[in-house]
Amino acid sequence: xxxxxxxxxxxxxxxxxxxxxxxxxxxxxxxxxxxxxxxxxxxxxxxxxxxxxxxxxxxxxxxxxxxxxxxxxxxxxxxxxxxxxxxxxxxxxxxxxxxxxxxxxxxxxxxxxxxxxxxxxxxxxxxxxxxxxxxxxxxxxxxxxxxxxxxxxxxxxxxxxxxxxxxxxxxxxxxxxxxxxxxxxxxxxxxxxxxxxxxxxxxxxxxxxxxxxxxxxxxxxxxxxxxxxxxxxxxxxxxxxxxxxxxxxxxxxxxxxxxxxxxxxxxxx
Amino acid sequence: xxxxxxxxxxxxxxxxxxxxxxxxxxxxxxxxxxxxxxxxxxxxxxxxxxxxxxxxxxxxxxxxxxxxxxxxxxxxxxxxxxxxxxxxxxxxxxxxxxxxxxxxxxxxxxxxxxxxxxxxxxxxxxxxxxxxxxxxxxxxxxxxxxxxxxxxxxxxxxxxxxxxxxxxxxxxxxxxxxxxxxxxxxxxxxxxxxxxxxxxxxxxxxxxxxxxxxxxxxxxxxxxxxxxxxxxxxxxxxxxxxxx
Numbered sequence: 001x002x003x004x005x006x007x008x009x010x011x012x013x014x015x016x017x018x019x020x021x022x023x024x025x026x027x028x029x030x031x032x033x034x035x036x037x038x039x040x041x042x043x044x045x046x047x048x049x050x051x052x053x054x055x056x057x058x059x060x061x062x063x064x065x066x067x068x069x070x071x072x073x074x075x076x077x078x079x080x081x082x083x084x085x086x087x088x089x090x091x092x093x094x095x096x097x098x099x100x101x102x103x104x105x106x107x108x109x110x111x112x113x114x115x116x117x118x119x120x121x122x123x124x125x126x127x128x129x130x131x132x133x134x135x136x137x138x139x140x141x142x143x144x145x146x147x148x149x150x151x152x153x154x155x156x157x158x159x160x161x162x163x164x165x166x167x168x169x170x171x172x173x174x175x176x177x178x179x180x181x182x183x184x185x186x187x188x189x190x191x192x193x194x195x196x197x198x199x200x201x202x203x204x205x206x207x208x209x210x211x212x213x214x215x216x217x218x219x220x221x222x223x224x225x226x227x228x229x230x231x232x233x234x235x236x237x238x239x240x241x242x243x244x245x246x247x248x249x250x251x252x253x254x255x256x257x258x259x260x261x262x263x264x265x266x267x268x269x
Numbered sequence: 270x271x272x273x274x275x276x277x278x279x280x281x282x283x284x285x286x287x288x289x290x291x292x293x294x295x296x297x298x299x300x301x302x303x304x305x306x307x308x309x310x311x312x313x314x315x316x317x318x319x320x321x322x323x324x325x326x327x328x329x330x331x332x333x334x335x336x337x338x339x340x341x342x343x344x345x346x347x348x349x350x351x352x353x354x355x356x357x358x359x360x361x362x363x364x365x366x367x368x369x370x371x372x373x374x375x376x377x378x379x380x381x382x383x384x385x386x387x388x389x390x391x392x393x394x395x396x397x398x399x400x401x402x403x404x405x406x407x408x409x410x411x412x413x414x415x416x417x418x419x420x421x422x423x424x425x426x427x428x429x430x431x432x433x434x435x436x437x438x439x440x441x442x443x444x445x446x447x448x449x450x451x452x453x454x455x456x457x458x459x460x461x462x463x464x465x466x467x468x469x470x471x472x473x474x475x476x477x478x479x480x481x482x483x484x485x486x487x488x489x490x491x492x493x494x495x496x497x498x499x500x501x502x503x504x505x506x507x508x509x510x511x512x513x
Contacts, residue, residue, distance in 0.1 A: 101372045104365045116473050220470070230481045233456070233472035236372075238379040240466035243485060250481055 012215045019203045025211060026055075031252055033195075033207035036260065038155065040163035040267045048164025048186075050267060052156035055209055056146035061138055061156035063164045067127060067176035068135035078125025078133040082111035084140040084153050091145040109234045110140065110153045110194075113223035117192035117231040120161065124187040128171050136161065136186070147210035150221045150234075154194040155260070159267035161186060191264060192231060193257035194223040197249050199241060204248055206256060220246070222253035226261065230254075277451055280437035287447050288317075295431060295443040295491055300412065300502035302419040308395075310420025312502065316408035317445060320400040323412035325420040328390035336391070342384035343391050346375035348409055350398040370406045371396075377410055377430070377459040377469035383423040392422060403446030404432050407457050410469060415499050419506060426461035427499055428468055431491030433458065433484045435476060440483045442491045454480075458488035462496045 015025050022030065034055030043049035048063035068079055084107035086094045099107075114120070125134035138160060140153040165183035169176040198208040198216035208216060218237035225231050230250060235241065241249070279287055286292065296317030305311035308324035331337040348371040352361045374396065382392065394416065396409040407430035414428040434444035436452035444455045454474025460467055467485075476484055505511050 101368050104368050105372055108365060108369050112473060116475070118475070225475065227477075229475050229477045230472065231475045233470060234373075235467065235470035236376055238376060240377075240380050240461065240464075240468035241470075242466055243489070246467055246470070246485065247482060250478060254478060 011211055015212060015215055016201065019200055019205070024205065026209065030203060031206045031256065033151075033256060033260070034209065036155065036263060038159045038263065038267055040159055046160075047166065048160045048162075050156045050159035050163065052152050052159065054148065054152040054155070054207065056144060057142070057148060057152045057209075058144035059140055059142050059149070059152045059156040061140045061153070061160040063160045064137045064139070065164065065166050066135055066137075067132055067169055070126075070130065070133040075130030076126055077122040078120075079135040080111075080115060080120055080122060080138075081135065082114060082138045082140070082157055083107050084110060084142065084149070086142040086145060086149070090142045094145065105234075105236070106149055106153060107140070109150055109221055109232075110157055112234070113154050113192050113194045113221075113232045114138075114157060114161070117190050117223060117225045119158070119188060119190055119192050121187035121189050125166075127169055127176050128174070131174065132171065132176050134166065134169070136164075145210065147213040148196050148207050150196045151194050151207060154192070154223070155264055158192060158264055162188065162191070162264070162268045188268075190225040190227070191261050192223050192225050193261045193264065194221050194232075195253040195257050195260075196221040197252060198237075199239070199245060204245060204252065206252060220249050222250055224254050224257045228254050228258065277447055279448060279451060280439055284439075286436070286441065288445055290443075292439055292441045293487070293490070295494055296445065298411075298495060298498050300415055300498055302415050302502045302506040308416070308420070310416045310418070310422070312412040312415035312419060314408050314412040314415075316404065316411070317443075318400060318402035319398070319405055319408045321405065321409050321412050322397045322399060323409065323416040324395045325392065325413070325416045325422070326395075327392035327420075328387035328422070329393070331389065331391040337389045339388055340385070342387035342389070344375055344379050344382055344384060344394070345391055346371045346378065346394040346396065346413070348374055348396045348398070348406070350401060350405070354398050354401045370409070373469055373471065374406060374410050374413060378413060378417065378428055380466065380468050381414070381424045381426050381428050381461055382417060383425060386423055392417070403449045404444060404457065406430070406469075407432050407459070410459050411495055411499060415502050418503055426463045427496055428459050429462055429492040429496040429499060430457065430459040430469060431488060431495050432456060433488035433491060435474060435480060435484065440480060440487050442487050454484070456484050456488060458485070458492060460489055460492035462493055
């Protein structure tokens, strides 16, 4: 991430030493994510919203829903777009300006997890085939950065989508026209949950915080759906994983993802 | 996702795919090292209908200077698609997709390159997709890896890449464009064949845990096939008799 601080060598050594004993700097188990809190409906002007805190990482996500043109080759599907921004108030090193490659990757990984899971049945969001569809826009604003923005943004987006209400439009003279007072729940098919893990030496840790993020060798984000299948995956960082480490990560993503899914499900409005 | 609806038969009753391949077969791959005069190292790959050039410069001075690292060299990678590389003209400005792919290719190569030998310098990898036909990031990574070796930059291993995926409920090797569009899953992989480490891994699409494991194993077999072709490309460049 752009905005992780330079970690001093003492802390880095301490993290490594503790991991050798199977411990973490903040007292968590290796496979233990930080405490997660999810509030929904916090932005009434948005069609859906959520504030997620994952340890000291905080994300506010708003969902806006509006008619749009479909993508050229997907005239029979609504559109879903997910963006992310690290706000300058989130970290001393975060700066305003066009997104860097880390933020672009963040937004694309969060988008891919939700899109590839098929969470939203986009075929139910068509107003007129090839002409007009409903667009769902999930915009993530990182307000406090303590590492693992991937999962925090993914949980916030998912919760905001679950809590949203879709306004009703009807085509009148080829123009989508809002029908006041009629809102429906979104067509949800599954709930994707991403789990991001870091490899530090031979150790795999779940939900790395900013200090751990700064000294990891490699990371992987694995998204699973409600059936426990894997629907999206992204490896990152300057080193790799052995096959055994990878399979361990996939098992962790399934088992820990199931627990977090229960918590996110409560966001459903 | 169940894949997009189409009339295309992705896998027929004899286990033959839409382009005539078996499930465990890659497209035709050819790599040539040292194709550019000015770059310190270069490679050209044809991976099915993908045609991709990779050029490497460095280790060299870092500009802007603040990017330099006093402890190690840095690796930078630009992945770019030519406007004429796809069906409809692509806007030449770098898209978010291209920026992300440049990043994952850089991170896939990073563990193989011994940058710590060259502090305060940069190694720049430029990838140009002249024609795209599905699986460009893997083909680009294959070419970039050969180009780095061609530049004589010390490396721990080659990085070989190939995708695996799922069409018609079957795990297949090397997903082509049609299979990517209409199939159920696409999983590009980069692998260091001697160090046995996965350095690039992405997935679009749904796989059960068992399918995922099969997919990883299939992808690694593909990477090993590519590795042999990469080695041969370097032998052809550096030995007049192709290393025999």
